[in-house]
Amino acid sequence: MSGSPAVVSPGSAAPVSDTDALRRSPRRRSMPSAVLGLIGLLALVALVEILPRIGVLPREFFPTSSEIGSSLADLVGQASFWQAVLDTLYGWALGLAIASVAGIVLGILIGSSRFTREFTASTIEFLRPIPSVALIPIAVLLFGSEIESKLLLVVYASFWQVLIQVLYGVQDIDPIAQDTARAYGLGRWARVRYLTWPTALPYVMTGLRLAAAVALILAVTSELVIGNPGLGKLLATAQSSGAIANTYAIVVVTGILGVLVNLVFRAIERRSLSWHPSQRAELPA
Amino acid sequence: MLDVRGIKKVYESKDRTVEAVRDLTFTLQAGELACLVGPSGCGKTTLLKIMSGLLDPTAGEVLLEGKRVDGPPPGMAVVFQEYGRSLFPWMTVRENVELPLKQKKLATTRRKELVDESLAAVGLAEAHAAYPWQLSGGMQQRVAIARAVAYEPHVLLMDEPFAAVDAQTRADLEDLIRDLWHRFQVTTLFVTHDIDEAVYLGQRVLILSNSPTVIRDDLAIDLPDERDQLTTRSSPRFAELRARVYEQIHRAKPAAEPVGAGATAVPPSADHGTAEFGA
Amino acid sequence: MTGILRRVGMTIGLPVLLLAAWWFASANSTDFFFPPLSQILESLVDEWFGPRLAADVLPSVLRLAAGYALAAVVAVSLGVLIGTSRTVRGVLEPVLEFFRAIPPPVLVPIFILLLGIGDGMKVVVIAFGCMWPILLNTVEGVRAVDSVLSDTARTYGITGVARLRKLVLPAASPQIFAGLRQGLSVAIILMVISELFAASNGLGFAVVQAQRSFAIAETWAGMLMLGLLGFLLALLFRVVENRQLRWYHGLRRAQRSS
Numbered sequence: 001m002s003g004s005p006a007v008v009s010p011g012s013a014a015p016v017s018d019t020d021a022l023r024r025s026p027r028r029r030s031m032p033s034a035v036l037g038l039i040g041l042l043a044l045v046a047l048v049e050i051l052p053r054i055g056v057l058p059r060e061f062f063p064t065s066s067e068i069g070s071s072l073a074d075l076v077g078q079a080s081f082w083q084a085v086l087d088t089l090y091g092w093a094l095g096l097a098i099a100s101v102a103g104i105v106l107g108i109l110i111g112s113s114r115f116t117r118e119f120t121a122s123t124i125e126f127l128r129p130i131p132s133v134a135l136i137p138i139a140v141l142l143f144g145s146e147i148e149s150k151l152l153l154v155v156y157a158s159f160w161q162v163l164i165q166v167l168y169g170v171q172d173i174d175p176i177a178q179d180t181a182r183a184y185g186l187g188r189w190a191r192v193r194y195l196t197w198p199t200a201l202p203y204v205m206t207g208l209r210l211a212a213a214v215a216l217i218l219a220v221t222s223e224l225v226i227g228n229p230g231l232g233k234l235l236a237t238a239q240s241s242g243a244i245a246n247t248y249a250i251v252v253v254t255g256i257l258g259v260l261v262n263l264v265f266r267a268i269e270r271r272s273l274s275w276h277p278s279q280r281a282e283l284p285a
Numbered sequence: 286m287l288d289v290r291g292i293k294k295v296y297e298s299k300d301r302t303v304e305a306v307r308d309l310t311f312t313l314q315a316g317e318l319a320c321l322v323g324p325s326g327c328g329k330t331t332l333l334k335i336m337s338g339l340l341d342p343t344a345g346e347v348l349l350e351g352k353r354v355d356g357p358p359p360g361m362a363v364v365f366q367e368y369g370r371s372l373f374p375w376m377t378v379r380e381n382v383e384l385p386l387k388q389k390k391l392a393t394t395r396r397k398e399l400v401d402e403s404l405a406a407v408g409l410a411e412a413h414a415a416y417p418w419q420l421s422g423g424m425q426q427r428v429a430i431a432r433a434v435a436y437e438p439h440v441l442l443m444d445e446p447f448a449a450v451d452a453q454t455r456a457d458l459e460d461l462i463r464d465l466w467h468r469f470q471v472t473t474l475f476v477t478h479d480i481d482e483a484v485y486l487g488q489r490v491l492i493l494s495n496s497p498t499v500i501r502d503d504l505a506i507d508l509p510d511e512r513d514q515l516t517t518r519s520s521p522r523f524a525e526l527r528a529r530v531y532e533q534i535h536r537a538k539p540a541a542e543p544v545g546a547g548a549t550a551v552p553p554s555a556d557h558g559t560a561e562f563g564a
Numbered sequence: 565m566t567g568i569l570r571r572v573g574m575t576i577g578l579p580v581l582l583l584a585a586w587w588f589a590s591a592n593s594t595d596f597f598f599p600p601l602s603q604i605l606e607s608l609v610d611e612w613f614g615p616r617l618a619a620d621v622l623p624s625v626l627r628l629a630a631g632y633a634l635a636a637v638v639a640v641s642l643g644v645l646i647g648t649s650r651t652v653r654g655v656l657e658p659v660l661e662f663f664r665a666i667p668p669p670v671l672v673p674i675f676i677l678l679l680g681i682g683d684g685m686k687v688v689v690i691a692f693g694c695m696w697p698i699l700l701n702t703v704e705g706v707r708a709v710d711s712v713l714s715d716t717a718r719t720y721g722i723t724g725v726a727r728l729r730k731l732v733l734p735a736a737s738p739q740i741f742a743g744l745r746q747g748l749s750v751a752i753i754l755m756v757i758s759e760l761f762a763a764s765n766g767l768g769f770a771v772v773q774a775q776r777s778f779a780i781a782e783t784w785a786g787m788l789m790l791g792l793l794g795f796l797l798a799l800l801f802r803v804v805e806n807r808q809l810r811w812y813h814g815l816r817r818a819q820r821s822s
Binding site: 118122126129134135138220261262 | 574575576577578579582597651654655656657658659661662663664665666667668669670671672673674676677678749752753756757760768771772774775780783784786787790791794795797798
């Protein structure tokens, strides 16, 4: 790897990695990531337009971008579509709210003493990985396609996300701060309000973000499988009635919805943490 | 051995252009132990990165044994300040030291020899099966040094390696460097912001100016070859040299003309008017 | 001795209490939807650990394993490629995030359209659904390799494949494992959902059959089976992760205590 005697201009050697290139060459004006991302999305749309046409993807079962686009445009004009969106969002929001409250309350209660933490640890570790889809049969038996069945799934799945994060948060309380609070005679409730809650807040925000994503997935899944009113049900209907472009269009809508939920909750998380000095790494759920 | 010619580095960003390094020129002879010292922010690390091929200069070149440096050259080892981040945490101490040797495609027996020797030289023979994060800061830096030494480099660059280590450990490590240098005779460039350390360690001290950086002075250190934390540091000659370095660094005016290569000798009892003895 | 007793007590205390409560609360139940726990457990042992184990549980688990393995290989490979180049990452990131945001079960109808209702479709849908968290986490892990470590590797001439094997992959492995864990959850969900639509065997299929024919005890038992499967897989994953990431856990512990 010894260099040749010839003059080498900065940046002309092939970098081992892009980060290497950045460090070896003078600061190059590189394209902002927003532009790059846009290029990527446009390329995807273009691919989906071309591939079915040339037969790489089965034309019969895979519509082009323009077909999906026009289905989407049609959908957007239909009241039933927006009703479905609202139905999905309603179930999502309600389930998320219930799960969050339960998760926060239980999390603080369990996390507040070593005994309760240890005593419940094994149960949590067992119940947590149970796939919420395992609850589908009993949900259907008990509630049919009423909203309760959807809520059962959504709440069960999101609850764990919030609970786990809150438990991490409560455990993160600085013991010195806790002793100080006790020394100043702060009662239990005051301690929770002034010490536990602010410490746990960043974790709660992370938990909410994770829970929001999971809640959406379960809401749509429930609609798809059980038949609660919403986007999932719309999708099932479209697929079974052979409205192929519509099927894809609804899938795109769910994706967009997922992205939006993610963006909103990341923004909320960031805003609520703007005062927070340390960087909270996302503890894997 | 190592020729630095007219190195210039300019950083350009959207709003401003910063000339970090204006013109650095000096030569290291084979087997020399030279120290590079300068005020904070004067581009010491930039220079080291350029010399080690990790960064391209805007102008100028670095020659290692006559060959131009373009990307990290073989035959050069670097010890970084952040020891915690330069050791591979998924490898044991032994594996860490052995890794560059495997890359050099040395035979297994030879590798074992080198690893054992260098670990013993830094005093960590028993820690060979430990993981870096199980060791203290000073020990981790020793591992990094052992790794560099085992590599049998022609030139060893050290970028403020003891800045993040406590004072007592630093003293031990300084002595370790001199021991290793005596033993292995590696050309070494030691970058530091600590004036005392530079004078204590080096045969020669290169003094950098403020940014835009040039070499302000190139001082030969004529302290005895056998150095010792206690006696050497309290010798009058040490104080004089130290004062001279300090004075050069803390002069108010920014650097204008670079000083050419070649060491400037300080006459033993010269009185340069207001010699500053400072903290 | 008391230490061990205490630990065992803590571990099984609450589960035993809950099971006992369930047992006694449902013992004389005549509620159609909540049969006695004894019946459920009977069904679990007789049916689900009996003939159904080979007939249904095994095919499901095999499909899951195939889909998950496929996703892991593809996603980690692609992730490494994408993560190394800032430009490629910038171009692909929104596209990948979009695909990841699609609720995985929604893909099942699409894949039924494209691939029919056979085993192949199920494996592909599992793989396609669970690869996104693995991919995105791999990209992030590769991107975030420590710069000092990277510089060190460069100075010692560690480039190319060696760099990949000895630096990039180990450095990214904690993040990759996080992605693999998320992917496992998605894979299990898809395993079940894909069988609900059109299948002739499988755990999800069998549970729904039981539910549709109102074999309630069997349905509950099937749900328990699913839960057990989820638990065991998570446990297995954790065991593997702990072994592979022993260095990482040690490192984190050392950092936290300092």
